[in-house]
Amino acid sequence: MADQEKREYNLRRLHSLLGVIPIGLFLMQHLVVNHFSTYSEEAFNTAAGFMENLPLRIVLEFGLIYIPILFHGIYGVYIAFVSEMNLGRYGWFRNWMFMLQRLTGIITLIFIGWHVWETRLANAIYGTEVNFDMMASILSSPFMFWFYVIGVLSAVFHFANGLWSFFVTWGLIITPRSQKIMTYVVLVVFVVFGYMGIASLIAFAS
């Protein structure tokens, strides 16, 4: 069978896989490191410093973060574009999740674009120091604080609900019962990581 014909299938499966591995794993790691900011400024700087000094950092960043997110984000916009929201007629829970998954994907992409510019590219280009103080000064503006709150919650929602879809897409949960239980599991994921993200933002801002 010509593999050319399965291009779309392969891309969709790759898109689903990358969303969890490595992007989802990276998101969880990122939120855990950020959460050190709730302990103290030094604790955060130490944790962030540890990540910064990982060997082959630039390879890790490109291989596990930039390239997967670029693919996932750009292909994701295409996926959102080829769907047509019909909540007006069919306002059921899963249809809401379907719409929110696409909406939070777009918001997250915009947020990540800004976030990478501000906290990574600025460092690479101008040598801006990335530490607790940097975040504190960014988040001292109420606009940026709320922009970050929306961005972080969108990212966590997109990950949690995407995790549910991942389990369906790969055929790991089939029965309505298993899909329902998974809904509760990813709800816990959303609450836990959403809490960690917001707590870190508050710690930086205060």
Added chain:
Amino acid sequence: MAEEKKSIKLIITRQDDPDGKPYEEEFEVPYRENMNVISALMEIRRNPVNAKGEKTTPVFWEMGCLEEVCGACSMVINGKPQQSCTALVDKLEQPIKLAPMTTFPVVRDLAVDRSRMFDSLKKVKAWVPIDGTYDLGPGPRMAESKRQWAYELSKCMTCGVCLEACPNVNDRNDFIGPAPLSQVRLFNAHPTGEMHKAERMDALLTEGGLQDCGNSQNCVKVCPKGIPLTTSIAAVNREATIHSFKSFFGSDYHN
């Protein structure tokens, strides 16, 4: 009970030909007991006069079995895609709004062309091939419990309601929709059909196939036959995962 509900009000989205502009027309037909939408439409056909009293063309629609097994009379009734034969007037809010399903090209008025669904069934080989030059014999037996389960999937009448409700079946997307995905599961489960499983999976994973499902799960909610479409989709997803692994890591033959 002297004629309390004297008439039924209907607002029908009409279209004169496949390229025509849709327009709405109101009708009032005399009420009878136990009417369904089709008998109301028949009343209009008998006396094609609209609510303003003007003579008009009779409203065109498709129907077949009149007992919700053929799928031909599907339309959007008060915003909900369903069969007009089992849509009982007494249970509908008035005025009853009738419109053709939007996913399919309109032939005329309420009749749509569902060819794409039949093409999809051909594409994914939703059948058990038994034709040949000699008698193939009776074939393997099927467990009764499995037959009963498979019967539920076989109730699909390609009515198009699941495609109508699916947000990924639209002009920008060539997704074949939920119905044929479930049919693949049905024929893959059949003891003889199973012999062609790999072929069916290969066809299902081409452009517009299984991967385009976005899990909005509207299909399973609207299916008039209660077919577990989303369970089928997840099951075929698992089959696709296994199929891909076998194709990539396995040998040069697998089923």
